[in-house]
Amino acid sequence: MCPRTSHQFEDIRKKKRHLILEAALIVFTKKGFHSASIANIASEAGISKGLIYNYFKSKEDILKVTLVGGFEHIFKHYRFDPENFTIEQFGKLIELTFDLMEDDLSYWKLYFSILMQTDVMEIIQEDLMNILIPILDSFASCLAKMGFKKPQDEARFFGALLDGLSLNYIIDPEHFPKEYCINRLKSIYNLP
C-alpha cells in the first residue's frame, strides 16, 4: 500500500549490485571476458538479463567495476610508507602476496586472466594504472633507500617477479614450491 522508503531501496540496490558482481566474477573467471555472456551472469546471479542493466550500463562496465574494485581491495595492503620503510616490511610484503592469493584464489585467477587478454586490458588500462602507479612509486622510493641505482626499473623488475610467481602458484597451487620460492626471493634481496 505504501511505497518503500528510500532507505529500503538503497539497501536492495546495494545488495543486488553486490550479488551481480559476485556472479560476474565467477563467470568471468570460468569463461573469460568474451565467452562470458550477460545471460550467464544473470543466470549465475539468479536474476533476469534485463535487471543487470538497472545496475550496470554495459558488460564492459561490469568488468571494470569487478576488476578495479578487486584491485583496490587487494592492492591497498601493498601501499606502505616510504618514510618509515624497514627491511622487515619488505619481507612481509612478499609473504603477504602469497597469503592474499591463498585467501582469494578466484579473484587472482580473474585478474591474471584479464591481464592476459590484451583487448580487455585496453578497457581497464587507465583505471588500473591509476592504482598501480602510486604503488610502484612508493615501491621505487623504498628500493632507492636500499641502494638500487635505478629504483624505477628495479620496481618493475620486482613486480614482474611477483607476477610470475603468483601466476605459477595460481595455476597449480598444490605442486608449487611456495616456501622455497619465498625464501629464494628474500635471499635475492638479502632479506632475513
Add this chain to the structure above:
Amino acid sequence: MCPRTSHQFEDIRKKKRHLILEAALIVFTKKGFHSASIANIASEAGISKGLIYNYFKSKEDILKVTLVGGFEHIFKHYRFDPENFTIEQFGKLIELTFDLMEDDLSYWKLYFSILMQTDVMEIIQEDLMNILIPILDSFASCLAKMGFKKPQDEARFFGALLDGLSLNYIIDPEHFPKEYCINRLKSIYNLP
C-alpha cells in the same frame, strides 16, 4: 571443369590443411580467438568458409591445433642438452626468451590470452604438459650442475621469473625496462 581425375588427393589435403592453419594463426594473433571469425580465416587463406569444415570440425578445433603447434615451435628452442651444458648457454637462454617475444609478440599475446581461460586450458592442458615437463627437466639438470640443492624447485622458480618478465614485457613492451631486467636476471644467476 569439376570432377578431376583424382590422384594425390592426400597431398592436396595436407597442403590445404597447412594453409588454413597458417591463416588461422595470423588471424588469431591479430584479432584474438573470439574476435576472429571463420570468415576472416577463410579470407586470409583465400578459400571459402565452407571448405574449412572439410579440414577441421570446428573453430575450437582449429584453435587447439594452432596452439599446440605454436607451443612446439616456440619451446623447441628451450630444450638443451644437460650433457654439454655451459654457463654461456644459460645466459643465451635468457636473451633468447626476450628475443622470441620481440619476434612473435602477437603469438605470445595469443597464448597468454588463452592460457588462463579455465575451459580452454582444460582442452589443451595435457598436450601442453607433454611439452613443458621435459623442458623443466632439462632445466633442472642444468641447475643441478650449477650447484643448486633443489634443482626441481629452482627450475620452477626460474620458470616463474621468466613468465613474470615475459608477461610484463608483453603487456607494455614500450615502457618495459628490458635491458635492465635481462642484466638483473643474469646477475642473480652470476652469469656474465
Add this chain to the structure above:
Amino acid sequence: MCPRTSHQFEDIRKKKRHLILEAALIVFTKKGFHSASIANIASEAGISKGLIYNYFKSKEDILKVTLVGGFEHIFKHYRFDPENFTIEQFGKLIELTFDLMEDDLSYWKLYFSILMQTDVMEIIQEDLMNILIPILDSFASCLAKMGFKKPQDEARFFGALLDGLSLNYIIDPEHFPKEYCINRLKSIYNLP
C-alpha cells in the same frame, strides 16, 4: 505517512494527468515517439514510471491523447466565421500558418512524423477528421464569397498548398524562402 485521509482525489488525478500529458508532449516533440521512453516522460514529469500507468493504459494511449489535444490547440485558430469574412482575414491566415510553425516547430514535426504511419493514422483518423472537416467547410464558404466556382475543390487545393509549404518549411526552416512564398501565395489569391 502513507494512506492520507482522502478528499478531492479527483482533483489530484486531473492535475496529475495533465502534468503527465505536458511532460509527454515535451518529450515526444524533443525525441519523437519511438525514441521517447516512459522513463523519459516520468522523469520530465518528476514522477515514477509506475504512476503513469495509473493514468494511462499504455504508451500509445498517451500518444493518442497528446496528438488529438495538440491538433485541437493548433487548428482552433483556423476556423473563422464566413459571415464576417474579409480579404484581410485570408491574408492573415497565410501568415498565421507560418507563425504557428515557427512557434511550435517541434509540435509540427511530431504531427507530421506520426501522420503518415498507416497504423498510427488509423488510430486517430476519426478524431482528426472531426477537427479538419469543419475547417475545410468554413474555408470553402469563404472561397465561394471570393468568386470561386468550385469552392470545395479550391479549398482542398489551397489546403494542399499550405501543407506543401509547411512541410518544406519544417524540413529545412533555415533555407526555406519563407517571405517569398508568403508573398507568392498571396499574389495567387490577389491578396494585399
Add this chain to the structure above:
Amino acid sequence: MCPRTSHQFEDIRKKKRHLILEAALIVFTKKGFHSASIANIASEAGISKGLIYNYFKSKEDILKVTLVGGFEHIFKHYRFDPENFTIEQFGKLIELTFDLMEDDLSYWKLYFSILMQTDVMEIIQEDLMNILIPILDSFASCLAKMGFKKPQDEARFFGALLDGLSLNYIIDPEHFPKEYCINRLKSIYNLP
C-alpha cells in the same frame, strides 16, 4: 557436386536483394522506419533475419537503398533540358507527377512518411540532396527563362506546391479533385 558458377551466384544475389528491398518497402510503408523490425522484413520476404545482413549492412542501409533507389527511379523523369525548355514541357511535368503517383502509390507513401520523420531524414538527407539539387537547379533555370525574378525561390515554391498536392492525393486518392488541381496549377503558371 560442382560449385555454382559465379554467374549463378550473382543471379541469386541480385534477385534476393531485390526481394528484400521489396519487402522492406512494404514494411516501412506500413509501420514506419522505427516500428518496422528486421524480423518483420525478413518474414515479409520469407527469409531468415540473418540473411538480410548478407545483403545489407544495417537497417539504416536498407532504408537508404530503398529510398535513394526509389528517388532516383522517380526523379529521373523530372530532369529536363534547360536548353530546349518549352512551356509544353512544364505542363507535361505537372501531369507527369500525378501519373507517377498513380503508378507507384506505395512508393510515394513511403517517401512522404520518410520525409516527415525528422530523425530518418537525417539519415538520408545527404543522399537525397545530391539527387534533388540538380533537379531544382534545372528547374530554376527554366523558371528564369519564364521571367521569374528569383528563380531559385520560385523553384522551391513550385516544389512545395507539388509536394502538398501529392501528399493530399496520396492520403485520399479517391476524393481528391485531381483534374481541378492540375488545371488550377497550370493556370497559376499560365500554361495551356
Add this chain to the structure above:
DNA sequence: GATGAATGAGAGTTCATTCAT
C-alpha cells in the same frame, strides 16, 4: 574438393509494463 547463400542460435541492449511494498 569447393562455393557462398542460408540458417538459427545467441550476443548485448532497451524498455513497456507489472507488482510488492
Add this chain to the structure above:
DNA sequence: CATGAATGAACTCTCATTCAT
C-alpha cells in the same frame, strides 16, 4: 496514491555451421 526493482519480450546484429549445387 506512489515507488522503482524486476521481468521478459523484442530489438539490431553476428557468426559458426550446414548444405544444395
